[in-house]
Amino acid sequence: MISNATKRTILRCIHLILSIPILGYIYGEPSEVQQYAAAVRFVFVPVIILSGFWMYAGVLFAIIGVAVWLGAYRLSGIGTAILSQVVLFIARKIWLVIRARRSKRSG
DSSP states (O other): OOOHHHHHHHHHHHHHHTTHHHHHHHHSOHHHHGGGHHHIIIIIHHHHHHHHHHHHHOHHHHHHHHHHHHHHHHHHOHHHHHHHHHHHHHHHHHHHHHHHHHHHHHO
């Protein structure tokens, strides 16, 4: 089994390496980067979200985050996708607070 330190190192490397094409997409000439738009939107950004959320809150939260991102983006666009991530973080925080209060009362 892989140690947690090794897992974090691998996720950080994936997160940083896949951020490089996004920088090229942002700062490149619009006529040149248009051919990479689909790859950035549907491959690089979801993998970056997956690795970032995985490091932050675990694999289950990461999978939910990517699914919500892709679904919201495909159905309603970038604004809704960003808002869906904010709502997901708020829902996670509420869940953690409720869980902490329940365990406090039980103990």
